[in-house]
Amino acid sequence: MKLIAAADYRDMSKKAAGIFLKQMEQKRQSVLGLATGGTVKGVYSELVELFLEGKISFAEAASFNLDEYFGMKKEDPNSYFSYMQEQFFSHTDFAGESNYIPDGTAADPIDECSRYDRLIEQSGGVDLQLLGIGENGHIGFNEPGTSFEIGTHLVGLTESTRQANARYFEVMEQVPKEAITMGIGTIMKSRKIVLLASGGKKAAAIEQLWYGKVTEDFPASVLKLHPDATIIADEEALSGVRMEGKGELSQ
Numbered sequence: 001m002k003l004i005a006a007a008d009y010r011d012m013s014k015k016a017a018g019i020f021l022k023q024m025e026q027k028r029q030s031v032l033g034l035a036t037g038g039t040v041k042g043v044y045s046e047l048v049e050l051f052l053e054g055k056i057s058f059a060e061a062a063s064f065n066l067d068e069y070f071g072m073k074k075e076d077p078n079s080y081f082s083y084m085q086e087q088f089f090s091h092t093d094f095a096g097e098s099n100y101i102p103d104g105t106a107a108d109p110i111d112e113c114s115r116y117d118r119l120i121e122q123s124g125g126v127d128l129q130l131l132g133i134g135e136n137g138h139i140g141f142n143e144p145g146t147s148f149e150i151g152t153h154l155v156g157l158t159e160s161t162r163q164a165n166a167r168y169f170e171v172m173e174q175v176p177k178e179a180i181t182m183g184i185g186t187i188m189k190s191r192k193i194v195l196l197a198s199g200g201k202k203a204a205a206i207e208q209l210w211y212g213k214v215t216e217d218f219p220a221s222v223l224k225l226h227p228d229a230t231i232i233a234d235e236e237a238l239s240g241v242r243m244e245g246k247g248e249l250s251q
């Protein structure tokens, strides 16, 4: 696992966008694994800027998002479908049918989960997966205690995750209790993974990720078992890691 120090949120976003740019230069038909949340918004605006400058095109790419709230319609402003349209897709040249997000309104969520994993496989698998990290170490909506082997599945959200996401809703009762998420097994099949962290709230999680052991009690720790995983974190998120003046560390 590699750790890259960024000065601040903008620098973190630019460094991550640079990895996407390189990926797209190497393979125009890349399959991108995408995330939602506050941390990754800056990467999307950097990528949109690169697109508007004519430096990157997604016309031949496909994307698979990590998760979607269960029971939420696409059109809901809080759906991850709406988030992705607003932050990224509608400003770029992705072909209409190439952006996949789990269907939060599927009548049979179990079926929807296997359909999603099948679609990822049929697409050739994810080339580059973008991740945020929860304060409790969750990736996607894989909460502590989730098996490292699991594929896409329906999950009950923990109270702490609901609290963390409550800022997007008017009242706590509106925060969904379930979501469909790519599993850790699905995420680990990606060829390359980039995890971003920004701000002091993520410092304890990044410290544990870097120094802690691999355990299902801390889902992100699985990345230590991945052959090509990179963390990019800003100064505040890195406050618990001894960088010793270096811009990059490896373990």
Ligand SMILES: O=P(O)(O)OC[C@H]1O[C@](O)(CO)[C@@H](O)[C@@H]1O
Residues within 6 Å of the ligand: 035, 036, 037, 038, 039, 040, 131, 132, 133, 134, 139, 140, 141, 161, 164, 165
């Ligand atoms: O970037 P944020 O908003 O701190 O969220 C971190 C993680 O939590 C989630 O929003 C899920 O709670 C993920 O989608 C995200 O990667």
